[in-house]
Amino acid sequence: MMTGASGVGKGTLREQWLAGQDVFYSTSWTTREARPGEVQGRDYVFVTPAEFLEKARQDGFLEHAQFVGNHYGTPIEPIEAALARGQDVVLEIEVEGAMQVKDRMGDGAILVFIMPPSLTELRRRLTGRATETPERIEKRLLRAREEIMQAHAFRYVIVNDDLNRAVQELLAVQQAERATQRPEANWTEAEREAHALAATVRSGALKTEALRQVVDS
Ligand SMILES: Nc1nc2c(ncn2[C@@H]2O[C@H](COP(=O)(O)OP(=O)(O)O)[C@@H](O)[C@H]2O)c(=O)[nH]1
Ligand SMILES: Nc1ncnc2c1ncn2[C@@H]1O[C@H](COP(=O)(O)OP(=O)(O)O)[C@@H](O)[C@H]1O
Numbered sequence: 001m002m003t004g005a006s007g008v009g010k011g012t013l014r015e016q017w018l019a020g021q022d023v024f025y026s027t028s029w030t031t032r033e034a035r036p037g038e039v040q041g042r043d044y045v046f047v048t049p050a051e052f053l054e055k056a057r058q059d060g061f062l063e064h065a066q067f068v069g070n071h072y073g074t075p076i077e078p079i080e081a082a083l084a085r086g087q088d089v090v091l092e093i094e095v096e097g098a099m100q101v102k103d104r105m106g107d108g109a110i111l112v113f114i115m116p117p118s119l120t121e122l123r124r125r126l127t128g129r130a131t132e133t134p135e136r137i138e139k140r141l142l143r144a145r146e147e148i149m150q151a152h153a154f155r156y157v158i159v160n161d162d163l164n165r166a167v168q169e170l171l172a173v174q175q176a177e178r179a180t181q182r183p184e185a186n187w188t189e190a191e192r193e194a195h196a197l198a199a200t201v202r203s204g205a206l207k208t209e210a211l212r213q214v215v216d217s
Contacts, residue, residue, distance in 0.1 A: 001090065001091040001092075001093065001098060001101060001109055001110065001111050001112065002014060002090070002091070002092045002093075002112050002114055002170075003092075003093055003094060003095050003097075003098035003111065003112070003113055003114070003147075003154065004095075004113050004114030004115060004116075004147065004160075005114075005116060005122060005140070005143070005144035005147050005148065006067075006068075006094070006126065006140040006143070006144065007116075007122055007125045007126035007129060007140060007144075008114045008115070008116045008122060008125070008144075008160055009114065009116075009125065009160040009163065009166075010092050010114050011092065012163065013114065013160060013163065013166055013167060013170060014090065014092055016163070016167045017167050017170045017171065017174075018090065022087065023087060023088045023089070023090050024078070024079070024082035024085075024087040024088070024089045024090065025089075025090050025092075026074050026075075026078060026079055026089060026090065026091050026092075027041065027042065027043075027044060027045060027075075027078070028044055028045070028072055028073060028074055028075075028093065029044065029045045029047055029052060029055065029061075029064075029071075029072070029073045029074075029075055030044045030045070030046060030047070030052075030070055030071065030072045030073075031046075031047060031048065031049050031052050031070045031071045031072075032044075032046075032069075032070035032072075033046075034046050035131050045075070049071065052064075052071045052073065053071075055073070055075070056071075056073065059076075060075060060076060060077070061073035061074055061075060061076060062074040062075075062076045062079060062100075062101060062104070063093065063097040063098075063100035063101050063104070064097065064100075065093075065094060065096040065097040065100070066096075067094050067096075067143070068136065068139045068140055068143060069139075072093065072094065072097065073097075074091055074093060074097065074101075094143075094147065095113075095146075095147040095150055098111060098154065099150075099153065102153070102154075110155060110156075110173070110174075110177050111153075111154035111155050111156070112154060112155070112156040112157075112158060112170065112173060113151045113153075113154040113156065113157045113158070113203070114158055114160050114166070115148065115151060115157055115158065115159045115160065115214060116144075116148075116159075116160065116214065117159060117160070117161040117214075118214060118217035119141065119144065119145070119214065119215060119216075119217055120217060121161075122141065122144055123137065123141060126140060126141070145215045148211055148214055148215050149208075149211055149212075149215065151203065151206060151211055152203050152206045152208070152211070153203075154203055155202065155203060156173050156198070156201050156202055156203060157201060157202075157203045157206060158170060158173075158201050168197070169197065169198070169201050171194070172193075172194040172195075172197035172198045172201075173194075173198045173201065175190070175191060175194035175195075175198075176191070176194045176195040176197075176198035176199075177198070178191075179191040179194065179195060180195075
């Protein structure tokens with residue numbers, strides 16, 4: 001599961017990471033307005049607040065959270081169906097929801113936090129994407145500071161500076177996590193290499209000081 005600030009590049013990374021892979025990408029429900037070009041049912045299931053709250057009341061979400069004035073949630077049924085088919089499931093959600101999944105799924109969930117190189121660069125990306133008003137960009141940046149300070153709660157932290165490198169690290173994490181389900185003696189050479197690369201992006205060594213530097217940059 002991928003988490004991290006709005007505008008850090010989660011969607012861009014996910015598209016490249018999952019290209020050609022048979023995994024299930026979970027389409028979230030949201031109460032925010034569709035942006036030009038977004039398609040109902042593909043980018044999100046766009047619903048009214050009443051529809052969202054009713055679904056939450058019926059325990060229809062694996063997790064849900066509010067983000068800058070709107071509700072977002074992961075519908076549980078499509079995920080159960082995908083897991084029953086034997087597919088891996090990928091979520092791309094904000095930090096509060098990711099924490100809920102962590103609590104609920106324990107080690108069954110592989111959590112990856114995507115980190116911006118700096119807050120200045122995050123602002124540049126949000127401005128460049130041109131989907132938000134300046135006021136909404138500032139709200140997302142405020143939220144980003146809080147999210148970044150929680151990065152060490154997730155198993156892996158990948159910095160999205162060079163897109164290709166970040167995609168390679170995501171692929172390595174995926175391959176390494178799959179390999180660890182089998183005895184190490186049976187790993188292929190590629191799996192050993194993936195494991196070594198994935199080890200370099202584990203969050204264990206992260207210092208609060210390093211996170212503060214990103215937030216202040
Ligand atoms: N908790 C939770 N967060 C979600 C879900 N779907 C999307 N988000 C996150 O909500 C935040 C805002 O999403 P969005 O308005 O699409 O903005 P964008 O990610 O900057 O394009 C992002 O961090 C998304 O990853 C969900 O189902 N649950
Ligand atoms: N590694 C990168 N370097 C430079 N720009 C990037 C990089 N990754 C993503 N972007 C750009 O940053 C903006 C936000 O990316 P997006 O995937 O929409 O983020 P998110 O899904 O996390 O909100 C987009 O305009 C995207 O093209």
